[in-house]
Amino acid sequence: MELKRSFIKDLLISEETDKQVNAKGWVRTKRGNKQVAFVALNDGSTINNIQVVIDIANFDENQVKDITTGASISVNGTLVKSMGQGQNVEIQAKEILVYGTANPETYPLQKKGHTLEFLREIAHLRFRTNTFGAVFRIRHAMAFAIHKFFNDKNFYYLHTPIVTGSDAEGAGEMFRVSTLDPENPPKTEDGKIDYAEDFFGKETNLTVSGQLEAELGAMALSNVYTFGPTFRAENSNTPRHLAEFWMIEPEMAFYDINDNMDLAEEMLKYLVKYALDNCIDDLSFLEKRLLEDEKSKPQNERSEMPLIEKLQFIVDSDFVRLSYTEAIDVLKNSKPAKKGKFQFPVEWGIDLQSEHERYLVEKHYKKPVILSDYPRDIKAFYMKQNDDGKTVRAMDVLFPGIGEIIGGSQREEIYDKLSSRINEMGIPEKDMWWYLETRKFGTVPHSGFGLGFERLILFITGMSNIRDVIPFPRTPKNAEF
RNA sequence: UCCUCAGUAGCUCAGUUGGUUAGAGCACCUGACUGUUAAUCAGGGGGUCGUAGGUUCAAGUCCUACCUGGGGAGCCA
Secondary structure, eight states, X not given: OOOOEEOHHHHHTOOOTTEEEEEEEEEEEEEEOSSXXXXXXXXXXXXXXEEEEEEGGGSOHHHHHHOOTTOEEEEEEEEEEOSSSSOSEEEEEEEEEEEEOOOTTTOOOOSSOOOHHHHHHTTTTGGGSHHHHHHHHHHHHHHHHHHHHHHHTTOEEOOOOSEEOOOOXXXXXXXXXXXXXXXXXXXXXXXXXXXXXXXXXSOEEEOSOSHHHHHHHHHHHSEEEEEEEEEXXXXXXXXXXXXXXXXXXXXXXXXXXXXXXXXXXXXXXHHHHHHHHHOHHHHHHHHHHHHHHHTTSOGGGSOSSOHHHHHHHHHHSOOEEEEHHHHHHHHHTSHHHHTTOOSSOOOTTSOOOHHXXXXXXXXXXXXXXXXXXXXXXXXXXXXXXXXXSSEXXXXXXXXXXXXXXXXXXXXXXXXXXXXHHHHHTTOOGGGGHHHXXXXXXXXXXXXXXXXXXXXXXXXXXXXXXXXXXXXXXXXXXXXXX
């Protein structure tokens, strides 16, 4: 009789021993001697392996030889209490089917640790390691939690376009989308490429943000959010940037900047708590990994607290809120400013540098910080202007170790003010007619923000390079897999 | 894009002021071991020293350019 396949996650907590079970998965290691072999089997359902015990006398010798690290097998056997230490239950194997072998001489994964840089070169196999298994299970849990959070609050998931003709936002360099022959594109009379001949009849690009379209949705559905891929063709080579990344962008009608900050703080705490409540095995593993990793670092480069404690701290603490202007005062009176330790001098009107943000979050407040009301001249055209004529209702959430995890604002809902700002910044108004019309017909105060999904995952997993929290990273000079 | 460090066996690394046949640990293969937990013990195979030039009697080692990766910065999420 065919046994129904059980997930290892469920077998490991099962009380029903002496029962016939089937498990399928990939071999992590095999140990043993001539009489008995111990196979650690993993199927991705949990970070933990189940031990399969093989009495070699009962099996074909060649078959046992094929069961090596990386091989895929199906095991029928008895779930029994383990005689050895280190696990509660194990499977006493009766029948084993080898689906696919993995030549030990060429299979690149070993039981001993690999560097993350090496594993990135074999991204097709790195899912099979403990670290990446944990990271991608957590990534899934966070995606699910985001939908749950918004659904429970009456937000609608809005699908904004990936291919966009709007190039007005200025969020970054864009990837062109075109079906024209790159060798011999059609030209206009003055010798320029004639995009009227292109697939969409105009220049199109991959989206840099779904915000403007999300605003349109919020002007009828009240609360919407987007959660999709976003593309930036910036030549950024850092552990915090990707050319293709996922972004969550809620947009809320009738929200002012304070409502916006409340929502951002509530959402981040909800997500961190969800991870603590649902991914504790994976988080514990990542915490140990991180501690091990940091042993080789000097004291001042190590984390202030272990991963799980850090996450709990986020859930328990109130985020510090202060205005840009107040932040500048704090920075000016800080020790590093007085001792001339900042590389970039602090002056009202500058865009804060990472060293300034890090000082505020990691040294001064030692908590997440929400900065608001930035100078108008360093922020985007759509942000609501304050009455002082100098600042706009922007807000950034800064996290320790990550920097800016959320950027958002109250939007300018007054037609004349928005229109004149668009003109001041030299954006062609004719391209923005649809955006401006929402301010003509039933405009309302509204707000929204963008959360970089991978930066959230970085924070929650404690990983340090953003290329290790997305399955197949897209970065300058790299689109392998 | 800028600054900086690195690239030596499948992996992680050592390799002295330039000097004989380039080393180690792990992995892998063979053998030993009746319950292992990164199993253990003995033996074995495995290298165009990132690529291309150059200096020198002699280059893994020095010089130049390029490629790739790490860390930092800018742009940002």
